[in-house]
Amino acid sequence: DAKTTQPTSMDCAEGRAANLPCNHSTISGNEYVYWYRQIHSQGPQYIIHGLKNNETNEMASLIITEDRKSSTLILPHATLRDTAVYYCIVRVTGTASKLTFGTGTRLQVTL
């Protein structure tokens, strides 16, 4: 699986959009971009995933660049409950391979 690079931490004011970047310059053509988050003391929670098109669901939007070497997770209206560590993972869907979560981005949403 391709390696990802994320900023260590970010701050966001409540009600504003939180834009979390992820670099995955070595991504392969059949690898997807997944985002998970982990709220303190809880297990990771799936957010969204995509291959090359932008995706949106009830939680967030995922913007993938045309060359697929980077992506951005957007939380359109961040709330205090969105404070968590966000993990960007690149992997081939449905394959039997070892998963490695990186260090992620610690997002702090403030009043």
Added chain:
Amino acid sequence: DAGVIQSPRHEVTEMGQEVTLRCKPISGHDYLFWYRQTMMRGLELLIYFNNNVPIDDSGMPEDRFSAKMPNASFSTLKIQPSEPRDSAVYFCASSLARGWLETQYFGPGTRLLVL
């Protein structure tokens, strides 16, 4: 649905003792995963099962660790003998067959402290 259930939620034991962690996956899910999380190494996949059969145990750190899944609704992760470096949060997750990362649901975790 109650989600993935793990027990115990907290475990404190002394070095050398046997530790058994338990997991009940979501009903109908056919994949089960055991992860370990530490500050130093982050979240690591230890082993996963498909239809109760171990598929990949390459993440299991050493022979002191073993995992079983005797049926579709129960799995155990055993550490014998335990060591202080095994202190971590152990998560169990389950998923459906297709797109298994997408549909992984994690339990609340077991916080293990080995003294």
